[in-house]
Amino acid sequence: MEFRKEVEFARVLLPNGTVEENRIEVRYDPLTLQTSRVLKKTPPFSDIKGFEDEIESSRGWCPFCPERIELMAARDPELLNGELLKRNEAILFSNIVPYSKYSYVIRMTNAHYLELDEFKKEHFTDSFILVQEMLSRLREGKFYISIGMNYLKPAGSSIMHPHIQTIISETSTDYFARLDWSALEFYEEKKKDYWKSLVEKEREIGKRFVGETKKTSWLSAFAPKGFYHFIGVPEEREFVDMSEEQIDGISDGLIKILRFYRSKGFNSFNISIFLADRLGEHFRTNIHILARTPFDRYYWCDVYFPKMFHDEAISYLVPEEYAHELKEFM
DSSP states (O other), rough: OOOOEEEEEEEEOOSSOEEEEEEEEEEOOTTTTTTEESSSSOOOOOOOOOHHHHHHHTTOOOTSSSSTHHHHHHHOOOTTTTTOETTTTTTEOOOOOOOOSEEEEEOOOOOSOOOOGGGOHHHHHHHHHHHHHHHHTTSSSOEEEEEEESSGGTOOOOOOOOSSEEEEEEEEOOHHHHHHHHHHHHHHHHHSOOOHHHHHHHHHHOSSSEEEEETTEEEEESSSSHHHHEEEEEOOSTTTTTOOHHHHHHHHHHHHHHHHHHHHHHHHEEEEEEEETTOOOOOOEEEEHHHHHHOTTTOOOOOOHHHHOOOOOEEEOOOOHHHHHGGGOO
């Protein structure tokens, strides 16, 4: 396993007459070899404020609020026989705009809006257990299964109310296919799955290994795909068979990272979980979370042409530095 990077320097003459030298690292993902550019020069974010009116106005029409969800939620007539799956505040139902053969939404909370330090472990645990229940009803066959979350507009969410999504498709997304092929190649060569090896290596190095929650290891991504990109690696491989202890460990890690994001002035984030279910011994469920540009009255989008056309991420933060900062939250 190689943590490869190349370094460039850019010299800039500032208006005050001084010359500033900037270091740019081009890092290669250890598994897929996709590149990211790490710049140690953070853009000036504004304070999180100014969208209180939008919180209140969106509350008036939100289909996920308790007074509307029973009437407005779409149902799955096949796998779930038209029923809603419920566990405490979490409710699972069909996505009215499906992305795949089976496409679901899980409304996580009764609350329409939460600050990042207001999310509770139970919000994620209850939602994930509903996903497990739904997956237990899935017919036999090979599927690519992922769980994702977009929170607030900078993360791509059209609805403010906290929710996650599950996509189950017979055809993989582009990046999921890269992970699958690359992990199979690694497994055939090393006779061990990539993510177990990654955790062992990162523990040994120490700079990016953050810590553990129940049965789950956490580290910062060597080649990050955005702000404060962290990876979670569970001990139990397939999601549908995970114990409640394992699910709690994943959930606990996520809320600790959200508290860390809040301390850094962020309020928006993305999560993507690539499930090992139906894929084989070479693959292990892996969790990814990163912060997005803070949502406020003047927020700006952090997905631009390098990502849209070059499929290359840019991070203004150094993984080894923010891994050290997260440790106190774990």
